Amino acid sequence: MATDASTRRDGAAGIALERGADGVRARLAGRWTADQAPAVEAAADRLVRGGADGRMVIDLAGLERLDTLGAWVLERARGDLEQAGRSVVYGGAAPEHRILLREVGYREPEAPPPRRPRSLLDPVVALGGGVRRLGGEVLAGIAFLGEVVAGCLRVMARPRTFRGAALVNQMQQIAFNGTPIIMLIAFLVGCIVTQQGIIQLQRFGAQTFVVNMIGILTLRELGVLLTSIMVAGRSxxxxxxxxxxxxxxxxxDALRVMGLDPIEILIVPRILALMLALPLLAFLADLAALAGGALTSLLYGGLSVDAFLSRLQNVITFRHVAIGLIKAPFMALVIGIIASIEGFAVAGSAESLGRHVTASVVKSIFMVIVLDGLFAVFFAALDV
Known part of the structure; x- marks a missing residue:
């Protein structure tokens, strides 16, 4: 029997190759650990180069210690030997060594799936997949809405469990802290829309009708829509x-282990705060947009503030205000449901968090616009 032993310092990773008629026995020795990484790599390289045709037994009986790095390098060497057509088995391994080797076991890299040739039906298939996913998301949203309603009913049945402090905190975050930016944007949009309206209506000598335009547009559509989009992006x-x-x-998961319902603790206060705050913010946005329209009418159309308010009073009724504010709680509910679903769908990585936050904003804005369109059709059918 021929022996080929690697020289090593005491405790360093080493290997001795014993060649016999039935194959090669590789006796491992020393510490195959991270602090011996160079020696481990050198010994694994000798193991791969020293393998002969036939059977090889890797004897672990002489190992002083084996950690994850040593096990992974050893498994990598075994995989290289088996790819070269050699039969490799372990011998003399302690139970803990077998567990570690099994956990870091070498696996063949998965081959990428074969590329399917392009077809003229691919766009149709993609469209069908998108519709199916959209249907699944709609059903998931309806199911989650049911959970929220059930959570609200449980809270109503046990009022003492309701987290009033969380509701007040969310109201502060959504309504109080969000008021300045929402009013500023509504004011600027009111100025811009009024200016463009005056420029177009001046051609017909009807610039005073800009009051009708900005008043009805703001109270019925623009104020609540701008507010909902801002709340979707911010809150x-x-x-x-x-x-x-x-x-x-x-x-x-910790809340569930403690016997608490995450829907009651996390979701109900947030959605209630949204449904209370959004009508208030929409009303303030209406006032800010009308103020911007009055200022622009004075500067560009020569229409005094008194004349603007007088004409606005003749054009606007409570019906216009109510139509805009009725939409707000429904839009708030949609925003809260989508934001909560995307939050619960986050996995354990920062990439997943960023992806779902982006999806939350995009889906919320899309659904707010769709809902506004549905309300427009509904009120048009009622002739209001």
Missing amino acids: GSAFTAEIGSMRMREEV
Whole structure:
């Protein structure tokens, strides 16, 4: 029997190759650990180069210690030998060594799936897949809405369990802290829309009708739509990020382990705060947009503020105000449901969090616009 032993210092990873008639026995020795990484790599290289045709037994009986790095390098060497057509088995392994080797076991890299030739039906297939996913998301949203309604009913049955402090905190975050930016944007949009209206109506000598345009457009559509979009981008994304971060840190699972319902604790206060805050913000946005329209009418159309308010009073009725504000709670509910679903869908990575926050904002804005269109058709059918 021929022996080929590698020289090593005491405790360093080493290997001795014993060649016999039935194959090769590789006796491992020393510490195959991360602090011996160079020696481990050198010994594994000798193992691969020293393998002969036939059977090889890797004897682990002489190992002083084996950690994840050593096991992974050893499994990599075994995989290289088996790819070269050699039969490799382990011998003399302690139970803990077998467990570690099994966990880091070498696996063949998966071959990429074969590329399917392009077809003229691919766009149709993609469209069908998108419709199917959209249907699944709609059903998931309806199911989640049912959970929220059930959570609200449980809270109503046990009022003492309701987290009033969380509701007040969310109202502050959504309504109070969001008022300045929402009013500023509504004021600027009111100025821009009024200016463009005056420029077009001046051609017909009808610039005073800009009051009708800005008043009805703002109260029925523009104010609540701008507010909902801003709330979706500001508060909806915050909801998704907060719940997603709790999912990543397993705080949601901890709530369930403690016997608490995450819907009651996390979702109900946020959605109620949204449904209360959005009508208030929409009303303030209406006032800001009308103020911008009055200022622009004075500067561009020569229409005094008194004349603007007088004509606005003759044009606007409570019906226009109510139509705009009726939409707000429904839009708030849609924003809250989508933001919560995306938050609970976050996995354990920052990439997943960013992806779901983006999806939350995009889906919320899309659904707000769709809902506004449905309300427009509904009120047109009622002739109001």
